[in-house]
Amino acid sequence: MQLTKHTDYAIRVLIYLEKRYIEMQDGKNSLSTATDIASVFNISFNHLTKVVQHLGQAGFIETVRGKSGGVKLARSAHLINLGEVVQAMEKSLNPVNCAEPPCRLRSACLVKPILDKAMNAFIEELKKYTLADICIEENNDVWQLKLS
Amino acid sequence: MQLTKHTDYAIRVLIYLEKRYIEMQDGKNSLSTATDIASVFNISFNHLTKVVQHLGQAGFIETVRGKSGGVKLARSAHLINLGEVVQAMEKSLNPVNCAEPPCRLRSACLVKPILDKAMNAFIEELKKYTLADICIEENNDVWQLKLS
Numbered sequence: 001m002q003l004t005k006h007t008d009y010a011i012r013v014l015i016y017l018e019k020r021y022i023e024m025q026d027g028k029n030s031l032s033t034a035t036d037i038a039s040v041f042n043i044s045f046n047h048l049t050k051v052v053q054h055l056g057q058a059g060f061i062e063t064v065r066g067k068s069g070g071v072k073l074a075r076s077a078h079l080i081n082l083g084e085v086v087q088a089m090e091k092s093l094n095p096v097n098c099a100e101p102p103c104r105l106r107s108a109c110l111v112k113p114i115l116d117k118a119m120n121a122f123i124e125e126l127k128k129y130t131l132a133d134i135c136i137e138e139n140n141d142v143w144q145l146k147l148s
Numbered sequence: 149m150q151l152t153k154h155t156d157y158a159i160r161v162l163i164y165l166e167k168r169y170i171e172m173q174d175g176k177n178s179l180s181t182a183t184d185i186a187s188v189f190n191i192s193f194n195h196l197t198k199v200v201q202h203l204g205q206a207g208f209i210e211t212v213r214g215k216s217g218g219v220k221l222a223r224s225a226h227l228i229n230l231g232e233v234v235q236a237m238e239k240s241l242n243p244v245n246c247a248e249p250p251c252r253l254r255s256a257c258l259v260k261p262i263l264d265k266a267m268n269a270f271i272e273e274l275k276k277y278t279l280a281d282i283c284i285e286e287n288n289d290v291w292q293l294k295l296s
Contacts, residue, residue: 001238001270003149003263008244011259012251042249082262090149096156101190103160110282111159114230115151118273122149125266134258 007089009051010060012041014085017061018077018135031070051089058088077135083127095119155237157199158208160189162233165209166225166283179218199237206236225283231275243267 016037024030038048052071055061062074073080087093095115098106105111164185172178186196200219203209210222221228235241243263246254253259 001149001151001155001234001243001267002240002245003243007149012253015253015259041252082259086149092150095149095151097150104189105160105163110284111163111230114274114277114282118270119149121269121273122266125269126262129262134262136258 001095003086004090005047006051006054006091007086009041009043009048010055010085010089011082012043013037013048013051013055014060014073014077014080014131015135016040017071017073018131021073021077022135031064031068031072033070036070054089058085060085060088073131076132078130078132080131081127082129082131082134083123083125085131086126087123093119093123149243151234152238153195154199154202154239155234157189157191157196158203158233158237159230160191161185161196161199161203162208162221162225162228162279163283164188165219165221166279169221169225170283179212179216179220181218184218202237206233208233208236221279224280226278226280228279229275230277230279230282231271231273233279234274235271241267241271 017032020032021030034049034052035045037043037052038045041048052061056063056071056074059074060080061071063069063071095118096112098109098112103109165180168180169178182197182200183193185191185200186193189196200209204211204219204222207222208228209219211217211219243266244260246257246260251257
C-alpha cells in the first residue's frame with residue numbers, strides 16, 4: 001500500500017514552491033515553472049504538468065499567466081494541511097474495492113468499516129501537520145540542497 | 149492509496165476458512181480447496197493459489213496433503229490479527245518510494261517520517277482486531293450468505 005506517484009510529486013512540488021517563496025523574500029519574482037520543477041526533481045514534464053494542474057484545481061497553488069508567469073503557493077504554508085493535500089490528490093482513499101470483482105461478503109461485511117477506520121487514522125495523523133512543518137528554515141540540511 | 153488485491157483476497161480467504169470451520173464443528177471435514185474458494189469469490193484460480201501459498205508461508209493457514217486434502221486456518225481466529233495479516237501480505241507498507249526516481253530531498257526529508265507515522269497509525273488501528281471480530285456468528289447477515 002503506497003501513495004500514488006501523483007500525490008508524492010504533489011508534496012515535492014509544494015515543498016519546492018515554499019522553498020522558492022522563502023528564498024525570494026527579498027522581493028524578486030518567486031514564481032516557478034513546471035519545467036523548472038520537473039527538471040529539479042527529474043520527473044517527466046507531462047506528469048508534473050498534471051500534478052501542477054491538479055494542485056491548482058484543489059486550490060493549493062495558483063497560476064500567474066504571462067511572459068514571466070508561473071505558479072506559486074495559493075496561501076501561506078501553515079494553511080496547507082498535509083492530510084488535506086493527500087485527500088485531494090489521491091484518486092481513492094477507499095482501502096479496498098469491494099465492487100471489482102463484486103465481493104460476496106459485501107452486503108454484510110464487517111471488515112470494510114475496520115479498514116475505513118484505519119484509513120481515517122492515517123489521514124488524521126497527517127492532518128496534524130502543515131507544509132510549514134516540513135519546510136522549517138532552521139533545517140539547514142534541507143535548505144542547503146540548492147534546489148534552484 | 150489502496151490495499152493490493154492480494155491482501156484483499158487474503159482477508160476474504162481467511163473469512164471463508166473461519167466460516168467453514170464454524171460450519172463444520174459437527175466433526176465433518178473442514179478443509180477447503182483453492183478451487184472452492186476461487187469459485188465462491190469469483191477470483192482467478194492462479195491468483196487465489198498465490199494468495200493461499202503466501203498465507204501458508206506467513207503461518208496463517210496450513211495445508212493438509214492427500215486425496216481429501218486442502219487448507220484450513222493454522223490457528224484460532226482470535227489469534228489471527230488483522231494488522232499482522234496486512235503487514236504480511238502487502239508487498240510494501242512504505243508510503244512513498246523515495247528511490248524511484250531518487251528524490252533530491254531524500255537526505256534531509258521531513259515528510260517521510262510523518263508519512264511513516266501515518267502508516268503506523270493505519271496498522272495500529274487494524275491491530276485492534278482479529279479474524280474472530282469480523283466473523284461473529286451472531287451476525288446472521290454474514291452467515292446467511294451460504295458461501296459453500
